[in-house]
Amino acid sequence: MEWSDVRIFLAIARSGTLGAAARTLHLSHPTVGRRLRALEQATGHTLFQRTADGFVLTEEGNAVLPLAEQMEEGALAMERRLAGQEQNLQGTLRISSADWFGAYVLPPIIADYAKTYPHVDIEVLTGTRLFSLAQREADIAFRIVPFDSPDVVQRRLIRLAYGAYVAAGSPEPVYGDGAGFRLITHDTSTGQFPDIAWLTESFPNARPILRSNNRNVQGRMCSQGVGICVLPQVVGNQMPALRRLNLPAEPPGRDIWMGYHRDIRRLQRLRAFITTMTQHIANAQA
Secondary structure (H helix, E strand, O other), X not given: XXXXXXXXXXXXXXXXXXXXXXXXXXXXXXXXXXXXXXXXXHHOOOOEEEEOOEEEEOHHHHHHHHXXXXXXXXXXXXXXXXXXOOOOOOEEEEEXXXXXXXXXXXXXXXXXHHHHOOOEEEEEEEOOOOOOOOOOOOOEEEEOOOOOOOOEEEEEEEEEOEEEEEEOOOOOOOOOOOOOOEEEEEOOOOOOOHHHHHHHHHOOOOEEEEEEOOHXXXXXXXXXXXXXXXXXXXXXXXXXXXXXXXXXXXXXXXXXXXXXEHHHOOOHHHHHHHHXXXXXXXXXXX
């Protein structure tokens, strides 16, 4: 697959229409449509479903999307390297995420980025507040729900597995019962959480005892024997005082969405961070 074909594929996937993709690429509408048809014929797969609302990725399209994005990041990294700008990136990069994502997912990525780009100042803003990308409160954000602004360039970054945990020395609760145990749940003021619904359904006779909007707090409370909790495995598996339960069914996973405002999509320190993030995710999934 040629890089020029990948650019067209990504533009349609991100914009949802041939017209918008054509404007992004500075090509004509018919040219984009013709190139897409040629690409689908060459691959032998239908990459997009044509709907009344626009172009939607098929299962095959979704399967190749991460690979296309990796190719894009590689091409952009090559452009930066050839321009001699790798070590000269400067300015501030503001990253917004949930507390647990900032504490357990971002550190190795930011450490790698900071080593490669030592002149970029990094701010990590965590919590339940949704910092505005339009007002540049944050340059890039990571969330468990898609962004609802049409001005945000977004993509599903990764699907994280969740697990049920107890304190390392606690006995094993009975799945489908939970009598004699207590539950640590999540504050629902910011929305519903499928993993918490799964927890209460999986241990119907366990009594909810504590709610918190902070996954770190949930994990720490669990480590003290307060109750059973559900955590992203990337969090729970890094807490040595916890033990993940081996159950007949696992909690539902959650997608992580990455987004940034379209007006800064060519900001080089942002593009460099996305490249670093993509490489780490690809290595983790290898």
